[in-house]
Amino acid sequence: MGSVAIPLEAVLQSLFGGEVEKESWRFIITEYRLPKAITAIIAGGGLAIAGLLMQTLFRNPLAGPFVLGLSSGASLGVAILILGAGAFGGYFSTLLLNEWSLVIASAFGSFLVLLAVLAVTFRVKDTMAILIIGLMFGSVTSAVVAVLSYFSKAEQLQQYIFWSFGSLGDVSWSGLGILSFCFLIGLLLALYQSKSLNALLLGENYAKSMGIRMKRTTFVIILATSILAGGITAFAGPIAFVGLAVPHLTRQYFNTSNHLVLIPAVLLSGSILMLVCDTVAQWPFHEFTLPINAITSLIGAPVVIWLLVRKRKLLF
Amino acid sequence: MVQDYSHRHSVLQTKNLSIGYSGRQSVTVGADISFELQEGELIGLVGANGIGKSTLLRTLTGMQPELNGSILLKGKELSQYSSLELAQQLSVVLTEAPSSKNLTVMELVSLGRQPYTNWMGALSTSDKKAVQQALINTETKTLAHRKCFELSDGQLQRVAIARALAQDTPLIVLDEPTTHLDLYHRAYILKLLRQLAKETDKTVLFSTHEIDLAIQLTDKMIVMTEDVTYFSDPCDLIEKGRFDSLFPKETIDFDKQTGRFSIKK
Structure with missing residues (x-):
């Protein structure tokens, strides 16, 4: 793998069904680059929306899509699959490690954490408690992953680490169908909750006094976040910082707190940022592709620091 | 009694x-x-x-x-x-400040109309009138486009009362x-x-x-x-x-x- 220079003309021709000079170019564009670009748009936009939802629900500017422990859950699923595969022996490891197994394992992992968080949501009255419990789930799963890593062979560990780099390029068209479906459901749920999200900006008690049914609202917001973040993590791996940084960036340019405006705005900024990150990762005319998770952190962390230094306070 | x-x-x-x-x-x-x-x-x-x-x-x-x-x-x-x-x-003014200080006064007072608006929270003409009246009654009209973090405690309290007034209860x-x-x-x-x-x-x-x-x-x-x-x-x-x-x-x-x-x- 690595970079291949394809002329713009050939790109357009392969996208719109014209004659292409080399058949391999068409293949690269339609089977590799196009799904990757769409995955980048969905991953960036979806994670950014999930981050916005969490920041408003927990009224905490440092909340992101993974505060509920979803990515740790996904990591655990994948860790058990890859690192545990050795323990099951050769036959199982070849059976387990096909194209879909990683997706299923990480989806299963985040789904289990989601169920746990939702069960807690129904029992605990305080929203902040949910935040802390989510973080605890995260710590526990990270610890289990660490223990598994300790007992694993080098090549398995490497495979796991490659997954944790995140990748936008491993999604096939059929996978993209499922991913788009998750994205659409999450987006619609978020938009449907925009009025409640606006009320939550005043705090939980004020929201209740204005007729918002808190339990139901909390449930739907967490469900939307889980579907978005869980789905994206399953296909693209854990991608850091986009969900945290993009809502803050967007608030700089859209002078409103209305979620009906912010949700589409954040979706747009997230997609653009992710496409830029992917372009950097896929540095043109070079022989290598950088891990996307590293690029988003390299770009995202300075952005957050810059916002803090300039504004001195992160408002949400 | x-x-x-x-x-x-x-x-x-x-x-x-x-x-x-x-x-x-x-x-x-x-x-x-x-x-x-x-x-x-x-x-x-x-x-x-x-x-x-x-x-x-x-x-x-x-x-x-x-x-x-x-x-x-x-x-x-x-x-x-x-x-x-x-x-x-029934509307309330609580001791807690609004969680988001990034709201403008206008946005905050408009939230008071939530019990009357549709699922999108869009303000009708009568909603806008009620918000304006609440701003006038609490003498906060000049603050309407300021953000909450720019306000003093006294101004913030007037705005909180304006929101309750806009709820018209x-x-x-x-x-x-x-x-x-x-x-x-x-x-x-x-x-x-x-x-x-x-x-x-x-x-x-x-x-x-x-x-x-x-x-x-x-x-x-x-x-x-x-x-x-x-x-x-x-x-x-x-x-x-x-x-x-x-x-x-x-x-x-x-x-x-x-x-x-x-x-x-």
């Missing part, structure tokens, strides 16, 4: 209300609380720290269930209201609206509340530690003491010596002539 069933309409009425916390260990904070609040009245709720003022307000606003007795809001049991119906009858309940404010702003806010009650015919109930100011401005007062909760107009309460038992006598004394507390040296 003087019962007055004249031409005015009852807005909030409690009968033998007990408040507190149920659970493994049931704690009764106040018992046998009975009062009736009328349209257009300004009512002050006073009592020492920890006596249960906040618990009473939380019970009256439906945030916490009552232990015993009944609460009638506009003649209907409070617990019978759906959350949306209640939001159209017959009853407004405020939890200690004068804390953190200087003397001028304390007097200003209480005067504003009185004016709102008289001009808009809304019932305004607030808890406060400003007993002196409350005696001068309110129509009725609820006085919570260790054992009994009294309800009457300020003059009657003074005459019957209800304020005397409010605080320990060896430290603070109430002067009936001036209606003020003085510290014993």
Whole structure:
């Protein structure tokens, strides 16, 4: 793998069904680059929306899509699959490690954490408690992953680490169908909750006094976040910082707190940022592709620091 | 207690209300609380720290269930209201500041219209009119496009009251609206509340530690003491010596002539 220079003309021709000079170019564009670009748009936009939802629900500017422990859950699923595969022996490891197994394992992992968080949501009255419990789930799963890593062979560990780099390029068209479906459901749920999200900006008690049914609202917001973040993590791996940084960036340019405006705005900024990150990762005319998770952190962390230094306070 | 069933309409009425916390260990904070609040009245709720003022307000606003007795809001049991119906009858001003200080004053006050707007929260012409009126009534119109983090405590409190006004409910309940404010702003806010009650015919109930100011401005007062909760107009309460038992006598004394507390040296 690595970079291949394809002329713009050939790109357009392969996208719109014209004659292409080399058949391999068409293949690269339609089977590799196009799904990757769409995955980048969905991953960036979806994670950014999930981050916005969490920041408003927990009224905490440092909340992101993974505060509920979803990515740790996904990591655990994948860790058990890859690192545990050795323990099951050769036959199982070849059976387990096909194209879909990683997706299923990480989806299963985040789904289990989601169920746990939702069960807690129904029992605990305080929203902040949910935040802390989510973080605890995260710590526990990270610890289990660490223990598994300790007992694993080098090549398995490497495979796991490659997954944790995140990748936008491993999604096939059929996978993209499922991913788009998750994205659409999450987006619609978020938009449907925009009025409640606006009320939550005043705090939980004020929201209740204005007729918002808190339990139901909390449930739907967490469900939307889980579907978005869980789905994206399953296909693209854990991608850091986009969900945290993009809502803050967007608030700089859209002078409103209305979620009906912010949700589409954040979706747009997230997609653009992710496409830029992917372009950097896929540095043109070079022989290598950088891990996307590293690029988003390299770009995202300075952005957050810059916002803090300039504004001195992160408002949400 | 003087019962007055004249031409005015009852807005909030409690009968033998007990408040507190149920659970493994049931704690009764106040018992046998009975009062009736009328349209257009300004009512002050006073009592020492920890006596249960906040618990009473939380019970009256439906945030916490009552232990015993009944609460009638506009003649209907409070617990019978759906959350949306209640939001159209009762608005609150809480001690907590809005979580997001990034909201503009206009956005914050407009949120008060939520019980009336559609699922998107879009404001109709009448919603916008109500918001404008609330801004005018609280003299916050000039602040409309400022962000909340730019406001002083006094301005923020006026904006919080504007939001409750925009919610356009017959009853407004405020939890200690004068804390953190200087003397001028304390007097200003209480005067504003009185004016709102008289001009808009809304019932305004607030808890406060400003007993002196409350005696001068309110129509009725609820006085919570260790054992009994009294309800009457300020003059009657003074005459019957209800304020005397409010605080320990060896430290603070109430002067009936001036209606003020003085510290014993």
